[in-house]
Amino acid sequence: MNTNVHVFSVSPFLTLTEKVTVEYLCQLFFGGESVKHGGFTCPGGSLANLTAMITARSILFPETKAKGIQDHKFRLFTSEHAHYSFHKAAMTAGMGIETVISVGVNSQGQMESEKLRQAFLDSKLRNETPFFVCATAGTTVYGSFDPLNEIADICEEFGLWLHVDASWGGGVIFSPKHLHKLTGIKRANSITFNPQKMLGVPLLCSFLLLRDKSVLAANSLDNASYLFHEENEYDNGSQTLWCSRLGDAFKFWFSLQWYGEVGYCRRVEHAFEMVTLFYENMLKNSNFEVLLKPACLQVCFYYRPSEDGERNTKMTHGIVQVLRNERKYFIDYAQGKRGDFFRIVIQNPLTTEVFIDEVIKEIDEAGKKLLHTL
Ligand SMILES: Cc1ncc(COP(=O)(O)O)c(C=O)c1O
Known part of the structure; x- marks a missing residue:
């Protein structure tokens, strides 16, 4: 190689x-x-x-x-x-x-x-x-x-x-x-x-x-x-x-021989299913506001947002920090018009429904703890 x-x-x-x-x-x-x-x-x-x-x-x-x-x-x-x-x-x-x-x-x-x-x-x-x-x-x-x-x-x-x-x-x-x-x-x-x-x-x-x-x-x-x-x-x-x-093409060629088009299809569709589940579960919980219906594998959302962008940013960063400190999840964020929001990308083929429920629950719990401090 x-x-x-x-x-x-x-x-x-x-x-x-x-x-x-x-x-x-x-x-x-x-x-x-x-x-x-x-x-x-x-x-x-x-x-x-x-x-x-x-x-x-x-x-x-x-x-x-x-x-x-x-x-x-x-x-x-x-x-x-x-x-x-x-x-x-x-x-x-x-x-x-x-x-x-x-x-x-x-x-x-x-x-x-x-x-x-x-x-x-x-x-x-x-x-x-x-x-x-x-x-x-x-x-x-x-x-x-x-x-x-x-x-x-x-x-x-x-x-x-x-x-x-x-x-x-x-x-x-x-x-x-x-x-x-x-x-x-x-x-x-x-x-x-x-x-x-x-x-x-x-x-x-x-x-x-x-x-x-x-x-x-x-x-x-x-x-x-x-x-x-x-x-x-x-x-x-x-x-x-x-x-x-x-010879980077070899990696794709070899992966294609191994997984085949069917394997890639399964991988991609599984990821989309998990994203849809994540999105739908968030819609059921009024503490979350999803910015837009995912067209791809990202879910972008706020936790209990207000009109105050600075407060929203603090909330997002605060939750990210809590989950990092607890060594649970490393979640990233991006900048939006109403402050920084969560941006989660789901594409690991091992992602399960249990994992998704767990992440949402952990974010919710971390958010509830932070609410009174903001
Ligand atoms: C849409 C898009 N284009 C281009 C790139 C850059 O690709 P690379 O990181 O391989 O340079 C990225 C990376 O995230 C991307 O999301």
Whole structure:
């Protein structure tokens, strides 16, 4: 496993494993003619997102490859709930974080496509160069799925690159029950998918998938002929933004042989069942307020919230601290408009109904103890 998958001659087996795995995933996500699709593993979803953005820029504005951004005022669009890696990508690519335009979301945390259209038109009026849209399939905090077909329509109308960050929610592709959340994903130009997340494949295991593999040539340079001797689609290192590469695809390939699609389906659907149970049990207890009906595997909630955000934050942090001090549960939180709220992600296949009842009971008990102190 510890060999370098930059060129075929160094790692023939791992290179082929990656190729087969990428073809398999592309077929799942894009369908259609798999020979046209392509991609590779990246050291994490953030770098897959960065690579998608750089590839898009180099394809749509080929001169930027040699000359940089010049006079362009590039702009890219994500929902306000998208992962922060797009800001990092913009920073890394020399465009600056202010080039990321955050599009508003609806009450379900999904990007509002009409707001995207307006943001694009406003950007054009300012003589900017909008080029890239990232829709998220499973946002990091709330787990929302953006409306991919509506966003794809806008991208096609205006010639924008559509990237779908399915790092987290992409795992639902294995569940016939939840697959519909990805409707429209096959229209993306590129997709990030992290089997290391919902599918539990050991870290790091993250893929960038391309609908049209020919675009990857945009990432090649011709000054590394000592390594990349001739045009060879098996030398994946020539298409990535880095050189040495681990054989991360093998982990997914091996896991797929072991669990199979049926195993992944069971894993994902079990997790959704547990989340639904968690959510429904919380609805039965008036001490909890769930922020939105879970679309993915996160449950976001307050304990006895008031209109006072500071008090809500204190309550959340207080309960988290009590459970940590008692060495019971390590629960995390996120920032909301009414103060910090609990964010619980359920994806361990060993999670049981008993465990869920227990966690809710423990939070409730810790909360009751804290009530009089706030
Ligand atoms: C939606 C989404 N995209 C991208 C990432 C970044 O992935 P990685 O941590 O593999 O860089 C995350 C991580 O949580 C995520 O939730």
